[in-house]
Amino acid sequence: MISDPGVLLTEAFAGNSINSSLFEISEEGFGNGLGDFTVEQNNGQLEISGFADGDTWPGASLKTKNSYLATEDLNLVVEVDRVAMDQFGEAGRTGVFLTNADRTRFRILLAASRDRR
Secondary structure, eight states, X not given: OOOOSSOOOOXXXXXXXXXXXXXXXXXXXXXXXXXXXXXXXXXXXXXEEEEESXXXXXXXXXXXXXXXXXXXXXXXXXXXXXXXXXXXXXXXEEEEEEEOTTSSSEEEEEEEEEEOO
């Protein structure tokens, strides 16, 4: 059954820690590379930081505990305020990754990259 339009999830990250009833931290990156990453809540912001040992898009993310369904009649709308991207090293990547559970179908939104080469 599809629900009526409305806000299903909102989070301002204003507390002292990530709300584990809404989110879980994922160590799975976009690719299969190696790296070291942290996912934290800090002063009203979600901060994901770390470094990669190669260029095959390792990383970490924050996943919603619940799933959300979009249809032709009921769109899924995602709003994100990205404040900054601090880059150290040769390149950096950031984005919102919407995917199904097994990651065989996905969309990457707000993808941004910086390259210092």
